[in-house]
Amino acid sequence: MYEKTFPNKRFKITLEFLEKHLSKSETILDLGVTNPFSKIMIQNGFSVKNTTGEDLDNDQSALQNESYSVVTAFEIFEHLLNPYTVLQNVKCDKLFISIPLRLWFSSAYRSKTDKWDRHYHEFEDWQLDWLLEKNGFKIIDSVKFTHPTNKIGFRPILRYFTNRYYLVYAEKK
Numbered sequence: 001m002y003e004k005t006f007p008n009k010r011f012k013i014t015l016e017f018l019e020k021h022l023s024k025s026e027t028i029l030d031l032g033v034t035n036p037f038s039k040i041m042i043q044n045g046f047s048v049k050n051t052t053g054e055d056l057d058n059d060q061s062a063l064q065n066e067s068y069s070v071v072t073a074f075e076i077f078e079h080l081l082n083p084y085t086v087l088q089n090v091k092c093d094k095l096f097i098s099i100p101l102r103l104w105f106s107s108a109y110r111s112k113t114d115k116w117d118r119h120y121h122e123f124e125d126w127q128l129d130w131l132l133e134k135n136g137f138k139i140i141d142s143v144k145f146t147h148p149t150n151k152i153g154f155r156p157i158l159r160y161f162t163n164r165y166y167l168v169y170a171e172k173k
Contacts, residue, residue: 011037013145014074014098014167015044021141021169022046022070026094029068031056031076031086041072048072057081060089070094077128078121087135093172095137099123101144101166125166137170 014037022028024045030038034050041048051062057080063071071090077083077099087095102122121127129139147164 009145010098010147010165011040013143013165015040017141017143017167017169018046018072018096019044022094022096026069027067028070028072029062029066029092031071031073037074056086060086063089063091068092070096072096074098075100078123080121083121083131084135087131087137090135095132095170096168097128097132097170098165098167099128100147101125101164123166128166128168132168132170136173138173140169140171142166142168 018041024047026047028041028046028048030041030048030050032038032051033053038048038050049066049068054062056076063086069092071092071094073086073096075098077086077097080086100122102124123131125142125144132139143166144163145165145167146160146162149160
């Protein structure tokens with residue numbers, strides 16, 4: 001179903017991780033607008049509602065007003081200026097987050113054409129762990145994986161061996 005290309009590798013790993021830890025009877029609030037992966041979750045039997053594109057740094061009303069038992073934030077926290085406040089407003093006990101890891105050989109991502117498509121944070125794993133711990137979450141499971149590339153060069157070779165993504169499942173303590 002999924003090849004080893006981006007984003008298919010990321011989608012495959014993330015779906016397998018969700019299926020390992022989450023019952024399909026749970027109700028997911030997926031942070032961010034409807035996207036290819038939220039559609040994959042629905043196609044695989046999960047009940048998913050997305051936020052509507054509000055600026056989560058300033059507006060956590062969806063976290064406060066929606067009914068959900070799980071929050072997913074796949075490739076979202078790196079775009080936020082203040083993910084701490086978002087986590088403070090999560091009203092469930094289960095959380096799945098994936099982030100791109102900071103790479104020593106590459107600067108933070110910033111689109112030249114889209115003002116919202118940029119990374120304010122590119123975390124090291126310990127930074128996300130600490131952020132979760134400060135908000136009362138305990139990491140139950142995690143996985144790191146690489147970003148596939150079909151380019152030739154020094155950085156593409158490093159990306160083949162260097163973990164780029166960190167995916168965690170955490171529960172409230």
